[in-house]
Amino acid sequence: MIKIKYFAAAKETAGKEEEVLKQKKMTVQQLLDWIEQAYPEFKGMSLQVAVNEEYARREDTIHSGDVCALIPPVSGG
């Protein structure tokens, strides 16, 4: 089980704050592919992924129990 959290523009695009994938293991790239398939509006959006509150690379592996977050371009300050 992998938890996905959506923020800001990503939350509006997904229409939800979070959801759970019944996967044991996947790469960040695979997660993004899955998301783009589930929500075509994400295509072309500039997104980073955080795994357990740390920015992850596309090739990093996500394990069951991890909390992922879709991070649109930040605009704090």
Add this chain to the structure above:
Amino acid sequence: MIKIKYFAAAKETAGKEEEVLKQKKMTVQQLLDWIEQAYPEFKGMSLQVAVNEEYARREDTIHSGDVCALIPPVSGG
């Protein structure tokens, strides 16, 4: 009459806050010469002179009624 105000280290050197010279007209340089004669301890001190609250050059003229100030190196902030 020319008023002279002493500040900080200059006040301690002169032993007073202000005094009045019975001059009608003098240059800033002449004022400094007079001061060094009156208070030899001023010799070698780095001093600026303000006339009517504005920094003055050595060749500027001071007139009766002007207020002069002896300005040791500033150290605010």
Add this chain to the structure above:
Amino acid sequence: MKPFEIVTKPIEVQKYMDYVLHPSAGAVTVFTGNVREWTKGVRTLYLAYEAYIPMAEKKMAEIGAEMEEKWPGIKVAIVHRIGELHISDIAVLIAVSSPHRKAAYEANEYAIDRIKEVVPIWKKEIWENGEEWIGAQKKYPEKGGKSR
């Protein structure tokens, strides 16, 4: 208060200045980012900020650690407010104390640059005629025109 925190209430400046001040500090710099009414000719009604709170606080603390390594002897506090913010409200505050002033200025400016790069906080601008999440690719509506 925590030295690196996300809050929902108005930010009190004095609290963070007091936190960074200590007897060896000869200089304190404070930066506040405030909600501005006009941006590129478009009038903002208010802003809505959202954060991934635990990660944002962690990233702000990391920025603080980077700063203390680059400018030894400084002490830092960073706070960002989220929720609905109105004109002149403080969105972000950075307080830095330092024995000498140069480091207090440099470190403070470094902090806001880094916050804008890495801290997961998002700003939505709400105008009279539309709204938009502000991201890397900023798009402003034409003056007087319709957004979206």
Add this chain to the structure above:
Amino acid sequence: MKPFEIVTKPIEVQKYMDYVLHPSAGAVTVFTGNVREWTKGVRTLYLAYEAYIPMAEKKMAEIGAEMEEKWPGIKVAIVHRIGELHISDIAVLIAVSSPHRKAAYEANEYAIDRIKEVVPIWKKEIWENGEEWIGAQKKYPEKGGKSR
């Protein structure tokens, strides 16, 4: 309050921040110079500041005008306290608001540099074993030794 002033009472930060803030300001920087306990290994007990008050206020206002010319759109307040100041007291405060942050940082740092050059204010440091007016030619007593 006046935007450029010499005071004898403790400096309240908020008052000057409020003065510079307005709806077009997106950034405010505040600098405070505080009394530091240790300078080059010598322990300060307290400081005594003196000013040529009318000229100092005039010079600070001139610095403000220089700043507003160099960085259009900023708003400035500068206050310096005189009299006896103790450890961590604020001696000088500079508040600058600006539509954008870069100018707020740059102008603020410019102000403190200029204050130290031209404003007729003098600082006397009082240590455990002596005292001295601090000027261009700074002399610190040897650690543990006698001054004067």
